[in-house]
Amino acid sequence: MVLTNPLSASEVGSLWLTYEEKTLIMRVLEYFIEKSEEQQARNLIGGLWQELNFYIQQMEILFEEQGMAKPAGFTKNDVNLEAPKLYDNGFDIMFLRILKEVSMGMYTVNMNMAYNDRVMTIYEGLTTITQKIYKLSTLYLLEKGILALPPKVTMPKKVDFIKNKSYMKGFKPFGDKRVLNTLEVGTLHHAIESNNVGLQLITGFAQCAEHKDVKQYFVKGMKLAKKQIKVFEDLLLESNIHFSATSGSTVTTSTVAPFSDKLMMHCIYLLNGFSLVGNTFGTFFTLRNDINTKSALMASEIFLYGQEAIEIKIKHGWFEEPPQMEDRAGIIKKS
Known part of the structure; x- marks a missing residue:
């Protein structure tokens, strides 16, 4: 079968990295869902699990269609749902918020390397989910008094311009x-x-x-x-x-x-x-x-x-090797 729209090397690499990250997050979410004692937090985490699971399946379909080996990623063997709570006091949502910060940055880079419409659709969907969960996590943490707001400042009343290079100096002995x-x-x-x-x-x-x-x-x-x-x-x-x-x-x-x-x-x-x-x-x-x-x-x-x-x-044999380009010199040498 000849593929009409095969994945490029950059798309293979970005999807490979995304799949690894998403399967890691899924295992973390499963543990947090199991240990959460607060319904609002459990709903937030469970909703994210459902949405990410859909896009993991979409990537797996794409891998199969392209004849690409599915990354090993992280499986049920990497999480122990019977383990006692390791974190408390809303840490699950605090960490979830940090993970969404990471994802937002990664999706921007991933989208810049995408040319296949289906790959772009995956990253569009993941970006929408991430921004939604980041906002909901932030509001949840503020409501619970867990997240600290940045310092307040007096509002500027006029526009100023930097007059000289001394503005940049932070090392001042006197x-x-x-x-x-x-x-x-x-x-x-x-x-x-x-x-x-x-x-x-x-x-x-x-x-x-x-x-x-x-x-x-x-x-x-x-x-x-x-x-x-x-x-x-x-x-x-x-x-x-x-x-x-x-x-x-x-x-x-x-x-x-x-x-x-x-x-x-x-x-x-x-x-x-x-x-x-x-x-x-x-x-x-x-x-x-x-x-x-x-x-x-x-x-x-x-x-x-x-x-x-x-x-x-x-x-320890834990670093899955990213997909490699063809070793042309090696192929020629063996031929």
Whole structure:
């Protein structure tokens, strides 16, 4: 059979990555549905499961039609629904919101690499779902008093322009630095918020990881998240801006793993990539050089931490290889 509209290499790659991410999210959602004690949260998570399941099936149909091997992804073997609650106090929806942030960024890139109408339709649908769930999650968390709002600011009454390059200087041995602008405050607030959720997530992972090197890796991640939170909070405090912390601890004392080490490692691997991209995007709009320098140093540490994750995943046979292009040199050599 000759395909009238075969997938391009970029579409194969993006669908492969999307399928892996979606099957991971499905396993996480199944655990959260099982452990949720709040009906509104369970409805939100269950509704997302149903909608994502439809698009997973659409991708599987496309894989079969194209003669493409279905990615292994994550299966029922990667989740333990009998495990006790590892997180509490609305963490399920808080983490769901972070996952939707990751998805929004990924779908933008995926759509830019799509030329097949059916692939574009898949990403259009997933984007609509993601934006809806992100909004509902945010409203839910605000209603429950779990999500902290960014700092308030006095509304500007006139338009100003930057007069000279000193606006960019953050390293001043004498005198005060200029106060942060609203773009910089937004970037720092988001970085602290994301790292707070990441810290709670990886703390739970560290408590229940099976392999020693995986547990050590998660403990290292806890230290990195705490370091980033302190750096960004100190920058806010220098301008007399206080970050409002979320309410209470959300990690229980359970040491029974709800997820496989393979799934937990891949989850942190994805969040590392999201953190790098978000850090770079935020730094571009930051006009104080001390913030840029500190962000760049943090990005370097995140990158090295992500590389360590790849090594651990490969060591344990958990890193599924992305589809490869034809090895023309090898084919010619064998012919």
